[in-house]
Amino acid sequence: MTISSFDPRTQIVSVTDEAGAFLIEMQQRHPNEIIRFSTKKAGCSGFAYTLDFVAAAESSDIQVEPLAGLSIFVDNASLPMIKGTEIDLEILGLNRQIKYNNPNVTGECGCGESFSVS
Numbered sequence: 001m002t003i004s005s006f007d008p009r010t011q012i013v014s015v016t017d018e019a020g021a022f023l024i025e026m027q028q029r030h031p032n033e034i035i036r037f038s039t040k041k042a043g044c045s046g047f048a049y050t051l052d053f054v055a056a057a058e059s060s061d062i063q064v065e066p067l068a069g070l071s072i073f074v075d076n077a078s079l080p081m082i083k084g085t086e087i088d089l090e091i092l093g094l095n096r097q098i099k100y101n102n103p104n105v106t107g108e109c110g111c112g113e114s115f116s117v118s
């Protein structure tokens with residue numbers, strides 16, 4: 001596991017203030033777990049994001065601290081697909097939903113559940 005510091009030229013992921021506050025709040029509900037960001041094969045476009053609370057990081061994960069008080073472990077194998085992604089929070093009425101702004105996406109399925117990259 002490696003720890004990276006912020007460098008806008010090589011930033012792995014960023015988190016908006018709203019998403020950061022939400023993730024910190026959620027992490028307080030899971031005090032013995034960490035946040036892990038990765039992808040999995042899914043949907044009609046190929047891949048889906050996973051942002052999970054897990055017991056431990058994988059040995060190859062990269063730890064990033066996009067905001068003070070927030071650590072996210074990024075799956076190294078998913079890095080080519082998600083590097084540069086901004087994690088945002090979308091508020092629709094009473095619902096809050098994580099949204100991913102990924103500059104690497106070349107296509108998305110119609111329902112928005114999966115994406116593809118070149």
